[in-house]
Amino acid sequence: MSNSSPRGRPRSSKRVREDEKLRQRLIQLRGQDVAGLHTIGAIWRRQRLSCPDRSTLQAYVANQLDAEMADYVLFHLTEIGCRVCRPISMI
Ligand SMILES: [Zn+2]
Incomplete structure (x- = not known):
């Protein structure tokens, strides 16, 4: 076979x-x-991560942050486009 x-x-x-x-x-x-x-x-x-708190945002709007922090907030608002923080920063 x-x-x-x-x-x-x-x-x-x-x-x-x-x-x-x-x-x-x-x-x-x-x-x-x-x-x-x-x-x-x-x-x-x-x-x-790391949404700046309200007072930081207000300080940013009032131009009272040091450069590094302002940079960070700017990055957060523009690059990240955080919807939570943007309206606050526009007050
Ligand atoms: Zn945020």
Whole structure:
């Protein structure tokens, strides 16, 4: 009894499909990376890290902050575009 069923060629079409799936997954992962999940802004926005408190914002508006702090608030308002702080800073 010969048990040599024809192994045939590997099913290349299936392999390609698997590869394609993997490729799509990689693109997806990369895309998320590129989309800026790891940018400071995104982390900041997500965690709402370090919103300056109201008095700091008022001091900023009144031009009473030192340069470093003013810079930070400006960054927070413009780069982060914090919706919580922006209205306060516009008073
Ligand atoms: Zn804020």
